[in-house]
Amino acid sequence: KAGVTQTPRYLIKTRGQQVTLSCSPISGHRSVSWYQQTPGQGLQFLFEYFSETQRNKGNFPGRFSGRQFSNSRSEMNVSTLELGDSALYLCASSLGGRGQETQYFGPGTRLLVL
Amino acid sequence: DQQVKQNSPSLSVQEGRISILNCDYTNSMFDYFLWYKKYPAEGPTFLISISSIKDKNEDGRFTVFLNKSAKHLSLHIVPSQPGDSAVYFCAASRNTNAGKSTFGDGTTLTVKP
Numbered sequence: 065k066a067g068v069t070q071t072p073r074y075l076i077k078t079r080g081q082q083v084t085l086s087c088s089p090i091s092g093h094r095s096v097s098w099y100q101q102t103p104g105q106g107l108q109f110l111f112e113y114f115s116e117t118q119r120n121k122g123n124f125p126g127r128f129s130g131r132q133f134s135n136s137r138s139e140m141n142v143s144t145l146e147l148g149d150s151a152l153y154l155c156a157s158s159l160g161g162r163g164q165e166t167q168y169f170g171p172g173t174r175l176l177v178l
Numbered sequence: 179d180q181q182v183k184q185n186s187p188s189l190s191v192q193e194g195r196i197s198i199l200n201c202d203y204t205n206s207m208f209d210y211f212l213w214y215k216k217y218p219a220e221g222p223t224f225l226i227s228i229s230s231i232k233d234k235n236e237d238g239r240f241t242v243f244l245n246k247s248a249k250h251l252s253l254h255i256v257p258s259q260p261g262d263s264a265v266y267f268c269a270a271s272r273n274t275n276a277g278k279s280t281f282g283d284g285t286t287l288t289v290k291p
Contacts (some may be wrong), residue, residue, distance in 0.1 A: 068221070088203050095277045106182075106267060106284055107222070112277035120278040158276060163212035164229055165276040169221035 066091065068157050068170035076176045082143040085173045089157030095119075096138040097167060098130060101152040110153075113138050114160045139177050142175075150177045181205045182270050184282035189223040192290055199285050204249060206269035212279065213253045216265045226265075228254070249264030258289045260270060 069088045077083050089096050097120075098110040109122040113132035130140045136157075142149055152174050156167035181285045191197045199213075206274055207236045209230040214222035217229065228235040228242045235242050265286050269279040 068219075097279075098276050099281075103284070106184075106281040107269075107279075109278050109280070114277060120275060122278075128264055153220050154215070156221075156279075161276065163276065164227075164273055166212060166227055167277070168224060171215070171219075171221045174219070 067092070068110060068155055068168055070153075070173050073171065073178075074087055074174050076178065077145050077173075078178050079145055079147060081145050082161040083175060084152050084174075085153055085155075087138045087139045087140070087155030087170060089138070089155075093157035093159055093168075095158045095160030095165075095167075096132055096136060097107050097156045098140050099156065100124075101154060101172075102148075107154060129170060137139075142155075143172045145177045146167065147177050150175060157177070182268055182282040184266075184268055184285050187283070188286045188288070190288045190290065191258050193260055195259045197251075197253075197258045197262065197287055197289065198266045199255075199266050199287065200255040201251050201253075201282055202217045202249060203251075203270050203280075205270070205280075206249070207272050209273050209281075210271045210276075211225070211242070211244060211251050212271075214267045214269060215262075216267060216284070220268055225248075227229075233283050237259075255287075257279050258287075260291050263287055263289050 097112040099107040135148040212227040268282040
């Protein structure tokens with residue numbers, strides 16, 4: 065099976081711009097979660113989508129949003145970019161049940177805001 | 179309030195010896211724990227997991243131990259190899275919230291030849 069894919073891998077934006085990141089989960093996985101990793105920090109949970117609905121949300125401002133399509137692919141959008149948004153954005157997919165499941169990660173999109 | 183903590187930012191061991199990485203958590207509702215390994219510029223790779231109904235899980239050179247009363251888990255790598263050098267993240271989730279994992283800040287393991 066192909067793994068989780070994320071595009072683009074690298075992105076440079078300037079403050080005030082907006083950005084959209086894309087994630088394709090492992091085939092058959094219906095849950096897609098997004099995480100932010102900044103230098104020296106662990107992974108901070110942004111949100112999770114399941115069946116095109118946001119099922120969980122972390123403590124990030126409303127500038128961070130996402131959506132999921134019927135084929136389980138997901139996009140994450142950040143509006144009005146700030147310097148502090150520079151980070152590695154990781155997408156993870158899992159089957160999506162309520163049991164104990166393992167999330168599998170993509171390679172990430174590295175965003176640099178200038 | 180950091181619910182998952184990895185108190186050692188770094189660990190250095192000799193090739194062939196045992197590596198022990200530690201993780202503490204505060205939320206007693208967590209019932210599933212995972213370890214991920216991460217190389218620079220790559221996403222985390224799943225290593226091994228353990229359910230709260232167990233106290234040990236083994237997979238080849240990797241063993242995870244869970245002490246629920248102490249809210250502590252550890253990852254043992256035996257024998258350690260230079261290719262094991264990476265950042266190791268501990269993560270925890272709840273049965274009813276599987277899509278949301280809470281991660282520690284990571285421990286950088288260096289295995290010296």
